[in-house]
Amino acid sequence: MPIRMTGMVSGLDTDSIVKELVSAYSTKKEKYEKEQTKLGWKQEIWKSLNKEVNSFYKSVGNLRFDSGYNTKKTTSSDSTKATVSASGNATVGTQKLHVLSTAQSGYLTGAEIKTAANEKVTTSTKLSDLGVTADEITFNVGPANNSASGTTKQIKVGKDSTISDVVNQLKDAGLNANFDAGNRRFYLSSSDSGYATDFNITADSSDTNSTTLLNALGLGKTAKKIDGSDAVIVLNGVKYTSTTNNFSINGLSISVNGVTDKVDDLEKVDVDALDDSKAVSISTTTDTQGIYDKIKDFLTSYNNIINKMTKLYNADSAKNYEPLTDDEKSQMSDSEVEKWETKIKDSLLRRDSNLSTIMNAMTTSMTKAISINGKNFSLSSFGISTLGYMNAAENEQNAYHIDGDEDDENTSGNKDKLMAALSSDPDTVIDFMKQLSTNLYTAIDKQMQSNSLRSRYSIYNDKEMTSQYTSYTKTIAEWETKISDKEDYYYKKFSKMETALSKLNSQTSSLSGMFSS
Structure with a gap:
């Protein structure tokens, strides 16, 4: 905004006058x-x-x-064996649940391993320190049973390989693998639970050093193996199998945690002979509340x-x-x-x-x-x-x-x-x-x-209101321009008046001087 020096000759409050003139x-x-x-x-x-x-x-x-209504609710008589929730499709009433087996991943805990000098074993320890002398030795990771999925994979290591190399190859073969240096043991498990994903570690029959290697790694006969298994339940006299501990049956979501009945052969179990006094009672009612x-x-x-x-x-x-x-x-x-x-x-x-x-x-x-x-x-x-x-x-x-x-x-x-x-x-x-x-x-x-x-x-x-708001912004800007233009117009007029008054005052002063002399 320009600085205006106004009213200096006339003594008028030009700013106030201009403000009033543009007030409309x-x-x-x-x-x-x-x-x-x-x-x-x-x-x-x-x-x-x-x-x-x-x-x-x-x-x-x-x-x-x-699905928008909580139409059914269900309870389990023994939540340590099974927990249950119900959808709207669940049948109202009491049902009997036998848990014959829970799902388990195949799990192998290796035997403790030692070096010849009984030194600390870490992931960087070479197999030669465990007594391995061959440049290359093989052993197998494969399915534990005919129903298990996957193919047998060969692990190849040698005297210059490290514990870490063995762990990495076991992982590449599809296992969860870890070496705990504090306990000097390998810990292996299948990637998923269930009978079909179980695994075995076996020596390569064509490699005479294979058994010696597995023993040195604690993965031979002294290792402890828990076989992978499926979850097996009997609900209302019907047997169901799952690779996980979760079942979805006729509106019920069942999660099993423990076994109710111990059976010798899950394949040949007589479901009608099971003792219902051991069963978990599942009660389903309409959730009126x-x-x-x-x-x-x-x-x-x-x-x-x-x-x-x-x-x-x-x-x-x-x-x-x-x-x-x-x-x-x-x-x-x-x-x-x-x-x-x-x-x-x-x-x-x-x-x-x-x-x-x-x-x-x-x-x-x-x-x-x-x-x-x-x-x-x-x-x-x-x-x-x-x-x-x-x-x-x-x-x-x-x-x-x-x-x-x-x-x-x-x-x-x-x-x-x-x-x-x-x-x-x-x-x-x-x-x-x-x-x-x-x-x-x-x-x-x-x-x-x-x-x-x-x-x-x-x-x-x-949309209409946004357009109106934009229109107001435009209109306000237009009126600001009009106000500015009008102010400039009036200030110029007053400036000319001030100039004329200044000249008049100058002429008057000259005349006064001539007459006074």
């Missing part, structure tokens, strides 16, 4: 700035509300399906959003309130400014048509009758209803309450029809909730379709 332009610019500020606040409110609606929309989407809590959580989320919308729609008018200028803020305390601006923000969605549309869509979908097996049901059929305009708290007339809900002071004393319905006919309640959720989900989704004014998953005209 400044007022116009200030009007657009305030409108843009309010629009920005409105965008923030819509974004926050839209985020909540989207989150609710997604959760409602899950309730359209059986879980379903109740799911419905209650849904209604709580719905109430929070619909109450917020209702409050925004019914907000008091802020007709005589406008965003404050910097000068106005400087004359007020921070709390007064905050109170002033909150008054405006709270009113920005008052009687908003977009808000009214989404509210009506949601409330209408919640009141629709739903037919199940030829009979119509509504939320009130299960003791769920609003309190009505006369009884509800301010802006909570659209909220739903569950009769008998101990957490609701308004309806806790009423008969609990929802829990009674869940106890007697849970399938009907779930079918009703699935259809209700589908109606609500569809209603919200319809309001979030994209068009020229809004983006997908937006319940307000975000």
Whole structure:
């Protein structure tokens, strides 16, 4: 901004005069700035509300399906032998589970190895220090049984090889391998649990030094081997096998931890001869409390959003309130400014048509009758209803309450029809909730379709508001230019006047001098 030296001859407060002359332009610019500020606040409110609606929309989407409800719960009589969980497809009742075997990886613990001088053995120790003299010796890593997968792989080492070289080749052969220097032992295991992944370490029959090498490495006959095995269970008289300790059977997820019955031959076991007194009892029931809590959580989320919308729609008018200028803020305390601006923000969605549309869509979908097996049901059929305009708290007339809900002071004393319905006919309640959720989900989704004014998953005209905000920025910039141009115009006029006055004063001084002489 140029530095202007004005009013030096005339003595006029030129800055104040120019400010008054362009005040009409400044007022116009200030009007657009305030409108843009309010629009920005409105965008923030819509974004926050839209985020909540989207989150609710997604959760409602899950309730359209059986998987959205905790319909079954199950218990195990002995969790040290088996733990169990149930999906909605699980059969209600008690089942008998025998655990005959748990899944085990093949595991080999090597014998302690020593050097000729009884020195410390580390991964860098050479095999020659263990008494190996040949340049190249081979041994085999292969399947432990006919059912085991994979092929036999040959390990080749020599006197100059190190313990580390042996470990790396065993890993390359598909084993988990480690050498513990503190215990001077190799520890090997199959990569997965199960009978089919078990392994054996064997000498190469064509290499006379192979057995000597395995003994030197502690991997010969003195090594301790635990064979890989499958998990075998008998559920309701039927045998099941798994390479892991986890089973999924008819809606039950079973994880076995210990054996209930010791049998000599898993292949030939007589399942009918098993002693049921040793079995784990699996009890599955309908989780009425879980379903109740799911419905209650849904209604709580719905109430929070619909109450917020209702409050925004019914907000008091802020007709005589406008965003404050910097000068106005400087004359007020921070709390007064905050109170002033909150008054405006709270009113920005008052009687908003977009808000009214989404509210009506949601409330209408919640009141629709739903037919199940030829009979119509509504939320009130299960003791769920609003309190009505006369009884509800301010802006909570659209909220739903569950009769008998101990957490609701308004309806806790009423008969609990929802829990009674869940106890007697849970399938009907779930079918009703699935259809209700589908109606609500569809209603919200319809309001979030994209068009020229809004983006997908937006319940307000975000595109339009962004365009308006940009337009305000452009308009404000144009008025700033107009103000600057007008100021320059008037300052030039006053500058010319000051110049003329200066010349006049000079001429007057000359004349005065001539007459005085």
